[in-house]
Amino acid sequence: MALSNSLTWRARRLYYLMQRVTGSMVRRGLRGTVTRIAQEFRHHAKSSPTWAMESLDDATAPPALPTSDAPQVSVIIPVHGKLDYTLACLRSIAHHGAKAPFEVIVVDDASQDATHSVLSGVAGLRLLRNPRNLGFIGSCNAGAAAARGSYLLFLNNDTQVTPGWLDYLLDCFKDEPDCGIAGSRLIYPDGRLQEAGGIIFSNADGWNYGRFESPDDARFRYRRDVDYVSGAALMIESSLFNRLQGFDTRYTPAYYEDTDLAFSVRSVGRRVIYQPESVVIHFEGISSGTDLHAGVKQYQVVNKAKFAEKWAHVLVRQPSAGSLIEQAIHGERPHILIVDALTPDASRDSGSLRMINIMRLLRELGWRVTFMADNRMASDKEIAQLGRIGVETLCKPWSPSLASWLAREKHTLQAVLLSRHYVAAPNFDLVRRAAPSAKIIFDTVDLHFVRELREAQHTGNHTMMRQAQSSRRREMSLIRACDVTLVVSPIEQELLSKEAPDANVALVSNVHEVFGRRADFAPRKGIVFVGGFGHPPNVDAVDWLTQGIFPPLYAARPEIALHLIGDIPEPARTRLSGPGIHIHGRVDDLAPWMDECRIALAPLRYGAGVKGKVNMAMSYGLPVVATTIASEGMQLRDGESVLIADDAAGFVAAILRLYDDEALWIRLSDGGLDNIRRYFSFDAAREALRKALPETGPL
Known part of the structure; x- marks a missing residue:
């Protein structure tokens, strides 16, 4: 009896489905029809506990709305x-x-x-x-x-x-x-x-x-x-x-x-x-x-x-x-697949924010954008974050492997963007073979070999020096093989014009909303550093900040508090803790610190590319004290849009000078905002993308 009822239900469901598709559809489009029939017999999902329903047996009306x-x-x-x-x-x-x-x-x-x-x-x-x-x-x-x-x-x-x-x-x-x-x-x-x-x-x-x-x-x-x-x-x-x-x-x-x-x-x-x-x-x-x-x-x-x-x-x-x-469902829009190491999370790092904003611009410019992390992992938060800007996320347990997905979608793709050399290198041959008509774009994020070379020179680490040379060979090979290479800094663009003169290298830097200065000088207090420990230059910077810079600053002005924001593991928190130091970890919204602190710090002693922490602070009109490395490639001018210092004593002096000088503070705030508008705003990035990708679609 149960089997008979089941078959009857399935027959009714099949009949209902066939009412929705015509006989000619069956004859001319069997694959599409079968796809829809198959959906009817998929395993039932279970109700989410977050979607608790009101009982239909409850006959009471709400007293008020x-x-x-x-x-x-x-x-x-x-x-x-x-x-x-x-x-x-x-x-x-x-x-x-x-x-x-x-x-x-x-x-x-x-x-x-x-x-x-x-x-x-x-x-x-x-x-x-x-x-x-x-x-x-x-x-x-x-x-x-x-x-x-x-x-x-x-x-x-x-x-x-x-x-x-x-x-x-x-x-x-x-x-x-x-x-x-x-x-x-x-x-x-x-x-x-x-x-x-x-x-x-x-x-x-x-x-x-x-x-x-x-x-x-x-x-x-x-x-x-x-x-x-x-x-x-x-x-x-x-x-x-x-x-x-x-x-x-x-x-x-x-x-x-x-x-x-x-x-x-x-x-x-x-x-x-x-x-x-x-x-x-x-x-x-x-x-x-x-x-x-x-x-x-x-x-x-x-x-x-x-x-x-x-x-x-x-x-x-x-x-x-x-x-x-x-x-x-997708029509004739040009399609780009983006593969990065991890699914971006804007609260995690500046690279994530840049990638999210690039995807926003691509979708705005008419592209269908699909994203896959190299490990095919994505949290609910990350899926929602990309979904909010119209980006489909390919991830476990729903999506197939990259090879299987490319086999299915290769005819829809106009471009594939591979981000970071350690993601691009193992996937390049697969993409070129599986989707030969798609343009391959290599997004360096920053030139890793430059950062590793500077770290090796800073630390005297010979193993790191060999790693930097190996990274250089891999990156240069990819740059020569890909149709377009993106860099974030004009310094890196100039470097590659000499190293790989035949490569198509385009500048697409960080992308930031211009929030503007939302609080005056007087009510602000404290200084802030933003940077997680997933990035080695940040680890060195926060160690130098808490051990070499902040102690003499605190001794001179104990009312100035230091706020540390970013992923910092528990053992490091113990090491970094001290009088006047407040460790907040990762936060979903930087705005309270950008609006309430008086100075942002960027004491980086090595690195490459453009520093998102500097861009972010300036987008809020928050003046920055930075090293030369932290400010490179950003068209900044010392004393006009940033204060630059490269030793601990100079850093302390710059902080104290800026902390009490309202006229200087306003000049730097205005200069930083102007810099973001000219070089790192959505308008600037939109134009950069149009110039960078002239043959990949209707940009």
């Missing part, structure tokens, strides 16, 4: 019966709230149950009641007409929201140029993924990308443009919704209205964006059922024909019904 009289967002929930689902939805909203001010409008579409009487007692809820049944579209349009918010968020009553549900959607409109619609990642109650954005094929068939997959899979956790998002959780600007005259009533009572709205939004030059950080649980089928031949659900077939007729001129440019899913 955390709404606003001056809402930025109007949440519109159309309902027709199903009071238990509506109450659970409202309780989830009451539980999680939002940072942005919002209002909740429930449009009661002539419900026959106790919906109106029960919801009338919920404080803060705006309850509208249609005099007759208008259907989903009529109710949504009625709610929009009454809304006071600058944004509308249409939400099904058979949903439950999770932390950040509303604010993450709003972020899309702040972060993404021309965002017209933002939609949530929809999850089934059993924990499977329901939708990660929608695809429309040329025959007007739709498909929910990722259906029945694991919602944790990194493939579904990055922002991207999509054909449509489900009206179960859809945000749009009120002015744009009104300009487009709302949901098109030709689709009354429901189905295809959200897809039609998305196509209308795209037709006026705005974008439809899938936002995975906004997670909404959706009990699909509760409102309209699942039978394509009965009830409201039958309009899915009827309205598909209406949609196909209205948008015939656009559908001819959509992927064919037999297209592979992975190709259908």
